[in-house]
Amino acid sequence: MKAPFIPNNAPFSDTQKAWISGFFAGMHSHMLKSSQAVDSSQARILHILYGTQTGNSESVANDAAEIAKSHGLVPSVKGLDEIEIAQFLSLEYVLIITSTYGDGEMPDNAEMLWDALSGSDVPALDKMKYSVLALGDTSYDKFCQAGIDWDNRLLALGAQRLLERVDCDIDYEEPAETWIAEAIPLMADGAEGAGLVVNVDSQAQVEKPAYHRKNPFPAKMLVNRLLTAENSSKETRHYEISLEGSGLSYEAGDALCVIPTNDPELVADITKAIGCSGEELEPVNDQHMTLTQALTEVFEIKLPGKEFLHEVANRSGDAELNELLEAQNKEKLADYLWGRDILDLLLQFPKMEFSAAEFLALLKPLQHRAYSISSSGKKYPESVHLTVASVRYDSFNRQHKGVCSTYLADLVDETTDVRIFFTPNKSFRVPEDNTLPVIMVGPGTGIAPFRAFLQERQIRNATGKNWLFFGDRNEATDFIYREELEDMKNQGILHKLDLAFSRDQEEKIYVQDRMQEHGEELFAWLEEGGYFFVCGDAYRMAKDVDRALFDIIAKYGNKSAIEAADYMNMLKKEKRYVRDVY
Numbered sequence: 001m002k003a004p005f006i007p008n009n010a011p012f013s014d015t016q017k018a019w020i021s022g023f024f025a026g027m028h029s030h031m032l033k034s035s036q037a038v039d040s041s042q043a044r045i046l047h048i049l050y051g052t053q054t055g056n057s058e059s060v061a062n063d064a065a066e067i068a069k070s071h072g073l074v075p076s077v078k079g080l081d082e083i084e085i086a087q088f089l090s091l092e093y094v095l096i097i098t099s100t101y102g103d104g105e106m107p108d109n110a111e112m113l114w115d116a117l118s119g120s121d122v123p124a125l126d127k128m129k130y131s132v133l134a135l136g137d138t139s140y141d142k143f144c145q146a147g148i149d150w151d152n153r154l155l156a157l158g159a160q161r162l163l164e165r166v167d168c169d170i171d172y173e174e175p176a177e178t179w180i181a182e183a184i185p186l187m188a189d190g191a192e193g194a195g196l197v198v199n200v201d202s203q204a205q206v207e208k209p210a211y212h213r214k215n216p217f218p219a220k221m222l223v224n225r226l227l228t229a230e231n232s233s234k235e236t237r238h239y240e241i242s243l244e245g246s247g248l249s250y251e252a253g254d255a256l257c258v259i260p261t262n263d264p265e266l267v268a269d270i271t272k273a274i275g276c277s278g279e280e281l282e283p284v285n286d287q288h289m290t291l292t293q294a295l296t297e298v299f300e301i302k303l304p305g306k307e308f309l310h311e312v313a314n315r316s317g318d319a320e321l322n323e324l325l326e327a328q329n330k331e332k333l334a335d336y337l338w339g340r341d342i343l344d345l346l347l348q349f350p351k352m353e354f355s356a357a358e359f360l361a362l363l364k365p366l367q368h369r370a371y372s373i374s375s376s377g378k379k380y381p382e383s384v385h386l387t388v389a390s391v392r393y394d395s396f397n398r399q400h401k402g403v404c405s406t407y408l409a410d411l412v413d414e415t416t417d418v419r420i421f422f423t424p425n426k427s428f429r430v431p432e433d434n435t436l437p438v439i440m441v442g443p444g445t446g447i448a449p450f451r452a453f454l455q456e457r458q459i460r461n462a463t464g465k466n467w468l469f470f471g472d473r474n475e476a477t478d479f480i481y482r483e484e485l486e487d488m489k490n491q492g493i494l495h496k497l498d499l500a501f502s503r504d505q506e507e508k509i510y511v512q513d514r515m516q517e518h519g520e521e522l523f524a525w526l527e528e529g530g531y532f533f534v535c536g537d538a539y540r541m542a543k544d545v546d547r548a549l550f551d552i553i554a555k556y557g558n559k560s561a562i563e564a565a566d567y568m569n570m571l572k573k574e575k576r577y578v579r580d581v582y
């Protein structure tokens, strides 16, 4: 249910009054049952605004809305891109829930409002009362930076912080719940109807997925097929995972999360390196298990976390590592850690010995990995397909393997259950209007969601044109899904396919070079109402593609830099420029 925008300081318009009384009368899907009537014109609106890339913040925002209702508030849940700056400035009761992306940056849907709020002539927010919940991951240097930035900016603009910001690590559910439980009563304090015990109709609450991070679905692997050639410099694989018996469904554009287990060889090598047998029984998550089981199933044993690094620096007394761990040396530390895992560090300083309990206390929980789904749920309702590059590299005289990509490649067979759950990505969707053109830029594994998009357009008999920019290292070995794409071209589903193989010639050729070559036509597709989607590497490719798109709009749209930036913002606002980058 979408609420109309309701400023706090204005009398309610007829539409707004209608919405509010409808809300209280239980005319909408989220109905309230209350023995006491609330004067709708006095109802306090709580604006719950989320910044998200993969849906976690949105789901917390929806949870907050349910609790807000039970405190007599009228929640209005919106993405940070669904509100104009002028509207934002007039809000009174606000909760901001945002994740952080890239290198301490805003998620895509928060960027525009953030830029507007960062201007020098923004008026004081002396009416606003707010609190911020920041979602992030402590393995990134700029932990929860986007949330920190929002909090600092609102405070600097004179808004009143009702509750201290809470910064959440990957296990965000519990701290988020606590923040909601504390923030909502503060937001409701003094409001008409606050303190009412309002029972929210449980049937009408936002539906929670049956399977999630804490309760994944145990699925069977149906297909594990090499996509790249045997002699390729990389290994990309196609997987098909059965959804039989799950009742699960998905949309093209969603991601599938896989909870891996660790490589038994790595577990054995680490156990030996710390001087343990593996049979030590340890309390882990309210049960006792052997060190081997804990290292296999519960803890991240590849990527070294900060606590482990500090303990190694401490025990080894190594001057270099101690210096690298100083706050000003973050970049040098990242260089030092590139290609180095926990076992490398244990082998580098062999005199360190840990008891099983000491070692486990230094590790972070093993996390799921997300994968963009490469099939359409309409074409394949019984299975879900992934396109995954296996991470394998040699460094420090050992072969290293990415935890999840090689778990899928090497460890899963027909007898194994793969633990999965979906994360929806509501903005990364095939346009509802089947006549509009779609431009897709997806080098490497970035092709995954676009295979799904093309299947979806085919199933829908969409008449709109489709244009794919794909690239990888070498055409002979890395042109994955070649036959499927050529078939789609022959069938008139894929109208244009532009390829950039970076290593087939001396000079690198990338997808953005192909975009530039066809800039005039690309701009024409945008002018026809076209959508522009990007998937794959966030750190280099997506930034360069963004720059190329800007140049194309400026050049072929005959626009100044400011006009081109406005055009890009318009595309983002209309959700016609959307990214799924990692």
Ligand SMILES: Cc1cc2nc3c(=O)[nH]c(=O)nc-3n(C[C@H](O)[C@H](O)[C@H](O)COP(=O)(O)OP(=O)(O)OC[C@H]3O[C@@H](n4cnc5c(N)ncnc54)[C@H](O)[C@@H]3O)c2cc1C
Pocket (backbone or CB within 6 Å): 054, 255, 302, 303, 338, 339, 340, 369, 370, 371, 372, 373, 387, 388, 389, 390, 391, 392, 393, 395, 401, 402, 403, 404, 405, 406, 445, 446, 448, 580, 581, 582
């Ligand atoms: C929304 C989303 C969608 C995604 N979709 C896809 C997808 O469709 N397909 C896909 O393949 N991936 C996708 N990913 C990435 C995926 O989630 C994993 O990050 C990836 O599979 C690597 O995980 P891993 O467990 O195998 O490796 P990890 O165990 O996490 O190891 C990766 C780490 O190894 C190190 N490393 C990697 N390569 C090298 C090297 N050459 N030299 C030295 N060190 C190196 C780096 O420290 C790197 O961070 C997606 C990610 C997100 C967030």
Ligand SMILES: NC(=O)c1ccc[n+]([C@@H]2O[C@H](COP(=O)([O-])OP(=O)(O)OC[C@H]3O[C@@H](n4cnc5c(N)ncnc54)[C@H](OP(=O)(O)O)[C@@H]3O)[C@@H](O)[C@H]2O)c1
Pocket (backbone or CB within 6 Å): 234, 236, 388, 389, 390, 391, 405, 443, 444, 445, 446, 471, 472, 473, 500, 501, 502, 503, 508, 510, 511, 512, 536, 537, 538, 539, 540, 541, 542, 544, 545, 582
């Ligand atoms: N943030 C992350 O952790 C992250 C991001 C992306 C991928 N990955 C992982 O890396 C592995 C391989 O990924 P992948 O197959 O998607 O891609 P990839 O192998 O990294 O690259 C695919 C193609 O993109 C090219 N490329 C490199 N820099 C580019 C740029 N600035 N602009 C445009 N194209 C550029 C590559 O060229 P050259 O290599 O010849 O330069 C190659 O041709 C996977 O495990 C994936 O999960 C991790």
Ligand SMILES: Cc1cc2nc3c(=O)[nH]c(=O)nc-3n(C[C@H](O)[C@H](O)[C@H](O)COP(=O)(O)O)c2cc1C
Pocket (backbone or CB within 6 Å): 051, 052, 053, 054, 055, 056, 057, 058, 098, 099, 100, 101, 102, 103, 104, 105, 107, 135, 136, 137, 138, 140, 141, 142, 143, 144, 145, 170, 172, 538, 581, 582
């Ligand atoms: C590519 C990528 C970059 C990220 N960068 C950061 C970061 O710089 N700082 C941080 O604290 N978290 C970072 N995160 C973690 C996310 O903020 C975290 O997973 C969050 O729960 C995602 O929430 P969302 O689904 O609402 O976007 C990053 C995650 C990904 C996949």
